[in-house]
Amino acid sequence: MKRFFLLTVALLTVWAAAAQMRFVDATELNLIGKALPTPHPYHRIDTVAYKGFTKGENQQVRCSAGLALVFKTNSTRIDLEPQYTSFVYAGASTPRVASEGFDLYIRKDGEWLYAASRAPKKRGEAYTMISRMDSSEKECLLYLPNYSELTSLRVGVDEGATITPMENPFRHKIVIFGSSFTHGVSTSRAGMSYPMQIGRNTGLCFCSIACSGNCKLQPYFADYLGDVKDADAMVFDAFSNPDAKMIEERLIPFIERIRAKLPSTPLIFVQTIYRESGNFDLRSRKIEEDKRDMARRQMAEAMKRFDNVYFVDKADLTGTDHVTSADGTHPSDLGYWRWAQNLQPELLKVFRKCGIR
Amino acid sequence: MKRFFLLTVALLTVWAAAAQMRFVDATELNLIGKALPTPHPYHRIDTVAYKGFTKGENQQVRCSAGLALVFKTNSTRIDLEPQYTSFVYAGASTPRVASEGFDLYIRKDGEWLYAASRAPKKRGEAYTMISRMDSSEKECLLYLPNYSELTSLRVGVDEGATITPMENPFRHKIVIFGSSFTHGVSTSRAGMSYPMQIGRNTGLCFCSIACSGNCKLQPYFADYLGDVKDADAMVFDAFSNPDAKMIEERLIPFIERIRAKLPSTPLIFVQTIYRESGNFDLRSRKIEEDKRDMARRQMAEAMKRFDNVYFVDKADLTGTDHVTSADGTHPSDLGYWRWAQNLQPELLKVFRKCGIR
Numbered sequence: 184m185k186r187f188f189l190l191t192v193a194l195l196t197v198w199a200a201a202a203q204m205r206f207v208d209a210t211e212l213n214l215i216g217k218a219l220p221t222p223h224p225y226h227r228i229d230t231v232a233y234k235g236f237t238k239g240e241n242q243q244v245r246c247s248a249g250l251a252l253v254f255k256t257n258s259t260r261i262d263l264e265p266q267y268t269s270f271v272y273a274g275a276s277t278p279r280v281a282s283e284g285f286d287l288y289i290r291k292d293g294e295w296l297y298a299a300s301r302a303p304k305k306r307g308e309a310y311t312m313i314s315r316m317d318s319s320e321k322e323c324l325l326y327l328p329n330y331s332e333l334t335s336l337r338v339g340v341d342e343g344a345t346i347t348p349m350e351n352p353f354r355h356k357i358v359i360f361g362s363s364f365t366h367g368v369s370t371s372r373a374g375m376s377y378p379m380q381i382g383r384n385t386g387l388c389f390c391s392i393a394c395s396g397n398c399k400l401q402p403y404f405a406d407y408l409g410d411v412k413d414a415d416a417m418v419f420d421a422f423s424n425p426d427a428k429m430i431e432e433r434l435i436p437f438i439e440r441i442r443a444k445l446p447s448t449p450l451i452f453v454q455t456i457y458r459e460s461g462n463f464d465l466r467s468r469k470i471e472e473d474k475r476d477m478a479r480r481q482m483a484e485a486m487k488r489f490d491n492v493y494f495v496d497k498a499d500l501t502g503t504d505h506v507t508s509a510d511g512t513h514p515s516d517l518g519y520w521r522w523a524q525n526l527q528p529e530l531l532k533v534f535r536k537c538g539i540r
Numbered sequence: 541m542k543r544f545f546l547l548t549v550a551l552l553t554v555w556a557a558a559a560q561m562r563f564v565d566a567t568e569l570n571l572i573g574k575a576l577p578t579p580h581p582y583h584r585i586d587t588v589a590y591k592g593f594t595k596g597e598n599q600q601v602r603c604s605a606g607l608a609l610v611f612k613t614n615s616t617r618i619d620l621e622p623q624y625t626s627f628v629y630a631g632a633s634t635p636r637v638a639s640e641g642f643d644l645y646i647r648k649d650g651e652w653l654y655a656a657s658r659a660p661k662k663r664g665e666a667y668t669m670i671s672r673m674d675s676s677e678k679e680c681l682l683y684l685p686n687y688s689e690l691t692s693l694r695v696g697v698d699e700g701a702t703i704t705p706m707e708n709p710f711r712h713k714i715v716i717f718g719s720s721f722t723h724g725v726s727t728s729r730a731g732m733s734y735p736m737q738i739g740r741n742t743g744l745c746f747c748s749i750a751c752s753g754n755c756k757l758q759p760y761f762a763d764y765l766g767d768v769k770d771a772d773a774m775v776f777d778a779f780s781n782p783d784a785k786m787i788e789e790r791l792i793p794f795i796e797r798i799r800a801k802l803p804s805t806p807l808i809f810v811q812t813i814y815r816e817s818g819n820f821d822l823r824s825r826k827i828e829e830d831k832r833d834m835a836r837r838q839m840a841e842a843m844k845r846f847d848n849v850y851f852v853d854k855a856d857l858t859g860t861d862h863v864t865s866a867d868g869t870h871p872s873d874l875g876y877w878r879w880a881q882n883l884q885p886e887l888l889k890v891f892r893k894c895g896i897r
Contacts, residue, residue: 275636275659276728280867284632289820297862298820302632315823371633371726371865371872380863463646463655466672505654506737506877508728510637515728516872520863 204262205344206309209336212254213348218358218390218411225250225333227392228407235403240394242270247327248366249359249379249391254323254338256346260314261287261299261323262339266307272330276369276510282330286374287312288383290322290352295383298323300372309339322349324383326373329366330395353388355539358411360404361420363395364456364522369513378418380523381530387539390414399425400433402440409444415539416449417441418530423455426470427477434481438489447491449537451530452482454496456522460511467511493533500525561619562701563666566693569611570705575715575747575768582607582690584749585764592760597751599627604684605723606716606736606748610706611680611695617671618644618656618680619696623664629687633726633867639687643731644669645740647679647709652740655680657729666696679706681740683730686723687752710745712896715768717761718777720752721813721879726870735775737880738887744896747771756782757790759797766801772896773806774798775887780812783827784834791838795846804848806894808887809839811853813879817868824868850890857882 210224221229228244230236236244263285272282280286284302288295299313312325327333340346359365359378367376374380378389390411392404400421408417421437422430438450454475461468482494500522501507507518514522534540567581578586585601587593593601620642629639637643641659645652656670669682684690697703716722716735724733731737735746749765757778765774778794779787795807811832818825839851857879858864864875871879891897 275641275661278635278726278866279632291819296819297816297865299817299868300865301867304632313821316820317822321820369635369728372867375863375872459654460656462648462653463673463678464670465674506732507873508654508657509635509873510658510728511656515732516864516866516874517877518873520874 203342204260204339205342206262206264206337206339207346209252209338211348212252212338212346213351214250214252215351215353215388216250216390218392218414225327225336233403233407235401235406237397240397242332243394243397244392245332246330247333248329248373248393249376249389250327252325252327252338253349253352254346255320255349256323256340256344257318257320258340258344258346259316259318260341261312262309263312264309264337264339265303265333266335268332268334270332274330274368276513277330278371281367281370281372283328284372285312285328286326286372288324288374290324295324300374318344320345322352324352326379329370329373329376351388353382353386355387355415356390356413357387357416357418357539358390358392358408358414359418359420360392360398360408362393362398362423363513364423365391365398365420366393366395367519368395369509369515370519371516375516375519377519377523377526380520381527384523384527385531387534396424398423399429400437402437405437405440409441412445414448416451416534416537419450419452420455421452422474422478427473430474430477430481435485435488438485438492442489449491449493449533451493451495451533453526454478454494456500456514457498458512459505459508462505491537495526495529495533497525497529560699561617561696562699563619563621563694563696564703566609566695568705569609569695569703570708571607571609572708572710572745573607573747575749575771582684582693590760590764592758594754597754599689600751600754601749602689603687604690605686605730605750606733606746607684609682609684609695610709611703612677612706613680613697613701613703614675614677615697615701615703616673616675617698618669619666620669621666621694621696622660622690623692625689625691627689631687631725633870634687635728638724638727638729640685641729642669642685643683643729645681645731647681652681657731675701677702679709681709683736686727686730686733708745710739710743712744712772713747713770714744714773714775714896715747715749715765715771716775716777717749717755717765719750719755719780720870721780722748722750722755722777723752724750724876725752726866726872727876728873732873732876734876734880734883737877738884741880741884742888744891753781755780756786757794759794762794762797766798769802771805773808773891773894776807776809777812778809779831779835782831784830787831787834787838792842792845795842795849799846806848806850806890808850808852808890810883811835811851813857813871814855815869816862816865819862848894852883852886852890854882854886
């Protein structure tokens with residue numbers, strides 16, 4: 184009898200929890216952070232229209248890194264029901280919250296304040312992101328997973344609550360193309376990649392084409408970027424993945440190829456950061472030093488040849504105390520936070536020169 | 541023919557890589573960070589001798605969180621061959637590097653400098669932690685996984701290189717008992733839990749009995765701690781897991797039980813940190829505020845009743861900008877780093893009072 188009673192209570196609880204939520208498809212809200220529209224809602228690049236990418240690159244640009252949903256709701260609880268393809272990220276330094284979870288901020292006193300970050304316990308199941316809030320109307324910014332391919336997403340609110348799309352709260356359009364660093368590998372959650380942090384801090388809209396390990400000045404990426412006619416500027420973490428020889432051979436042709444389509448868009452290249460693997464691994468240290476030297480040389484040449492091409496070459500963006508690495512290559516949240524804090528004023532200086540405020 | 545040639549080259553490469561390494565069992569080196577000896581080398585508490593723990597607590601104290609190997613070697617490369625039990629940590633906010641990987645530091649100019657952190661690609665396989673170093677003799681500090689149970693560990697060095705146990709470079713014996721925070725849940729690597737950071741910064745030896753979610757002032761933990769006769773002090777992150785009612789009921793009896801065995805060992809309790817889940821989740825905020833208030837009340841009473849009992853009740857140990865959370869509960873590396881930086885001077889003040897320098 185006791186068991187029957189407990190079962191009844193359990194069933195009623197499940198029913199009550201399910202009954203009180205109303206789900207809307209995320210496509211009814213506003214998805215921001217995409218450089219160009221795609222037929223598939225959660226892909227960053229239309230891999231049917233744009234060719235030349237490797238299989239791995241195709242997979243990566245179908246991941247939702249840098250995309251975010253903006254909406255208003257007076258719900259006291261927000262549930263999510265994401266559906267994923269079978270692709271699962273296997274990197275050892277990135278937790279599931281970042282690779283397949285969501286990261287929620289709510290605007291308070293004009294600032295984006297952390298609200299919740301969570302991955303489903305089991306992929307594809309509806310789960311509660313946050314609950315037990317007051318019922319005032321809130322402006323929500325929800326980052327999608329860094330390293331998963333979504334097929335659909337539904338957002339659940341209290342049955343009687345409102346949920347409406349919100350205008351993009353970020354201004355301008357800055358496309359950022361980069362490596363695993365820009366992708367946010369080893370961040371604790373999607374909103375902690377340095378472009379997303381700088382976006383929240385400054386109110387500027389960053390559209391990320393980060394492609395972990397594959398930001399190598401490839402011509403087909405230049406072709407894609409050249410089609411983003413309405414970008415106010417483009418930022419490149421372009422010296423983290425290629426070796427010195429690749430930078431020597433590819434940088435000028437890469438810029439030329441973009442310039443053929445975009446004669447004047449500001450192109451801002453950023454030096455690659457110090458890797459902690461070089462503290463004792465002498466070959467790693469040499470490879471990284473060679474890359475940085477070559478980037479300096481080639482950027483000097485590029486800035487002679489092209490107008491509106493800039494190079495941010497600041498040392499020690501993640502500090503000098505060597506405590507910021509997750510795996511010798513990628514920073515942890517500590518490193519990404521310092522990177523955002525230190526890069527932001529440098530980028531803002533260049534943006535101001537280009538009339539981006 | 542070409543395929544045969546490539547296969548031969550591949551086999552020779554594998555053979556050469558294998559042949560050049562010599563493995564020693566980690567038990568031949570020096571394992572530090574254990575409060576009391578255990579028959580099993582990588583368990584923190586002898587769960588055969590100490591009873592009363594739940595199944596989950598038994599599992600956790602068999603994990604190697606806070607244990608570290610210290611040795612000297614002139615090898616240019618260090619390989620590891622860990623063997624694990626089938627237990628796999630399932631937390632979504634902790635990357636594999638922290639839960640089953642290793643974290644290596646090498647002493648340089650008197651400081652512990654980050655060298656490498658890495659998990660095996662596949663559990664139980666030998667893998668290279670670091671290579672291509674110079675061949676000077678190095679003092680190595682290797683943290684074991686935070687959240688795995690090791691059955692064995694072998695350390696590989698160049699065939700002609702030396703590897704010898706090293707004396708414990710840390711002084712005193714500070715036992716630290718705490719929650720997932722002390723355990724290091726959501727750190728990027730084992731060396732980033734706040735006790736291990738403070739240990740490297742100060743040279744003090746912290747022995748961690750962290751037990752994620754299970755630091756609830758249980759009498760059987762008091763019994764265990766009471767047996768650590770040679771501890772210079774004990775630190776408790778004891779208000780993160782229990783609710784206000786538990787703190788009210790259990791704190792005084794818990795201290796009494798330890799004091800029965802340890803009449804004068806300094807017992808230093810630390811206030812629980814702010815949880816970012818409370819930014820909007822009103823119930824979470826209330827629960828945490830109630831806990832902190834109750835901790836204050838009960839600690840005032842405890843300090844009246846017992847000598848050498850201290851309370852570190854400092855706010856905002858992880859900052860006030862709300863950017864440090866991995867999942868609403870646990871800090872990311874950014875939060876753990878700030879926590880260590882801010883808690884360290886407070887602990888040192890109390891340690892100095894107790895003659896620990």
